Amino acid sequence: MSKPRPFSQFFRNNGKVMGSIMLFLVLFWIVVLILLPQLSMLDFSFRHNLPPSEVGGPKDVYTLDNYKFLLFGAEGSDSRFNTVDLQVFVRTIIAAIAVTILDLILCYPLAYYLGQSKGKGITRLLVVMLIIPYWINEILRAFALRIIFGDAGLINDVLLLLNLIQEPIDFIRADVALYAGLGYAYILLMLFPMYNVIESLDRNQIEAARDMGASWIRIHRRIVIPHAKPGIASGMTMVFMLSAGALAAPQILGGPSSLWFTQLVYQWFNDSLNWQQGAAYAIVLLVSSIVIVLTFMKIFKVNMGDIGK
Amino acid sequence: MSVGVGVNLENLWIRFGDFVAVRNANVNINGGDFFSFLGPSGCGKTTILRAVSGFLDPSEGRVLIGGNDMAGIGPNKRPTALIFQNLALFPLMKVWENITFSMEVKGASTAERRKRADELLDMIALEGQGDKLPSELSGGQKQRVAIARALCAEPDVLLLDEPLSALDLKLRQHMRTELREIQQRVGITFIYITHDQGEALTMSDNVAVMRAGVIDQIGTGHEVYDRPATPFVASFVGENNVFRGKVHEISGTQALLETNRTGLLRAEITPAAIGKLNVGDDAMMFVRPEALAPVGATVPEDKTVIPATVLNEEFEGNSYSVFLEGAGGKEIKMSLPNLGQDPEASKGSELSLTYDARNAVVMPAGELASE
Secondary structure, eight states, X not given: OOOOOHHHHHHHHHOHHHHHHHHHHHHHIIIIIIIHHHHHHHHHHTBOOOOGGGTTSTTOOBOSHXXXXXXXXXXXXXXXXXXXXXXXXXXXXXXXXXXXXXXXXXXXXXXXXXXXXXXXXXHHHHHHHHHGXXXXXXXXXXXXXXXXXXXXXXXXXXXXXXTSOSSOOOTXXXXXXXXXXXXXXXXXXXXXXXXXXXXXXXXXXXXXXXXXXXOHHHHIIIIIHHXXXXXXXXXXXXXXXXXXXXXXXXXXXXXXXXOOHHHHHHIIIIISOOHHHHHHHHHHHHHHHHHHHXXXXXXXXXXXXXXXX | OOOOOOEEEEEEEEEETTEEEEEEEEEEEOTTOEEEEEOOTTSSHHHHHHHHHXXXXXXXXXXEETTEEOTTOOGGGSSEEEEOXXXXXXXXXXXXXXXXXXXXXXXXOHHHHHHHHHHHHHHTTOTTOTTSOGGGSOHHHHHHHHXXXXXXXXXXXXXXXXXXXXXXXXXXXXXXXXHHHHHHHHOOEXXXXXXXXXXXXXXXXXXXXXXXXXXXXXXXXXXXXXXOSSHHHHHHSSOOEEEEEEEEEEETTEEEEEESSSOEEEEEEOGGGTTTOOTTOEEEEEEOGGGOEEOOSSOOTTOOXXXXXXXXXXXXXXXXEEEEEEGGGOEEEEEEEOOSSOOSOOTTOEEEEEOOGGGEEEEEOOOOOOO
């Protein structure tokens, strides 16, 4: 009986030394860079915030208090629920979904054009032109957007000059700047997976459908989008996850009254020095985001394996 | 012959920038014909097909389908259906959805589509396979699905762009017969693009042979094979031995060619060259390997004799290919049927070859197919 032996096969293909190095690197990545930090955060989230002298003492026991706080607020407060933080949470999730959809709408036509255009030279130039702005620091880009959207910024100036408006519009307060900044921050992560799958679509299929009288809408609905689904799912997942977890753009571009959930996490860690509470908030965000992504994948019948394509 | 819809190309020119892909093509394709465009890759045959299907606008001239000018009419509005070289089946749709996509476009109900799909699957001998995905079918089955999908739209003209090129030899030969049968059953016009002369000759009513954007000859398979119009056609369609020389004498429909190395050779003047060939002109004489034969005990008086030495002999199953060297190192190929015994053309032996002048053609010298 010969059972499949993936490991001996792996070592035969790569040699003992290279095989060991590759295996070690992957394990190091997964265990040291992903699992251990997350597990320690998980552990933190179930502990009390104690002064250093009491850590490891009799009071250092597991508790659900940190999670309770997010749901119900401080004990003895007026309202039954922690409405302030919960609202921020829900708003963050909805806004992240909105940003994801915005990026999808912006990227689909572009990805289709880039993926199907035969003029390879101009396509490559366009892609390079899209990438280069990302060499600029994220914070710098956010501030640049803040300037453009500001009261005396470029957009207001132009609108005033053209007499389209009499008073400058407060784009910051209206969260326009925030959505633009978030949408822009991760737009390439939406574009490239889609571009890759659309590029692999056989152009003859589009022509065959056209030959059979299909309208452009039907061609996209029946042929291009089903083909591009893994790329769309992959792009949407990344944009959603990263927008929900973004900090710089909300910090810089968010209006005075609009908090992003990550800002609360940041405040717990940095301002209140309550890592336990911050960890609980972060874990809630992470788990909710994963559940949302998996739910959407289930609804749109996308397999986890497809995303890796 | 059934009355199908004909296709006419009138003074058709297609240019891409400075490059002329199709040069003044004039073709009349009768309704219900199986018509092939045969030529090497890059000769412009696919370009013509794209102009007929509407994916490409001619630079000059007209495409008429059923007598109607197709200028400005898109591919989806023409009474044509195109089968792509790679078939372009929709991989994510089931076979029945693929086949009836043209009905889906028109808004037919699922029940109607299912019914029509079953009929077409019956016709292509794939009963009950409608719920499979194309990837679950074999090469030949995919081929048939592509045909069914194109026929489902009930086109007047079916355009096929080298659809058999991806199949292996056995299947390709089988599909030739099948395609021809389907064409005769449905009775619509088929326009077939191929670089494979075997496909063109076996299936077509008429063949147009193309070279570098120019149509050299249009005719039946027999005409193209036996009476090629140009040296290109003679050397591209099938195998041919070519002898160069000057016209020595013209007598009726035959001419005598004076070659440098092989002496005087007699051949029929190809119909396209009658009246164009004068004594002293540079000319080419073509004789097929199968038209050559070793001389028996007695040499008929009126026959030309070519002395040659056997270089090599290859057994091909149904025939022997004998490679010979004539006077002055002239390469000659002869094909002998396998009649159960060795043709006694062993290496190094000297043979005298002869042929019937009616089976050889002579024409003005010109460009040969490069292979």
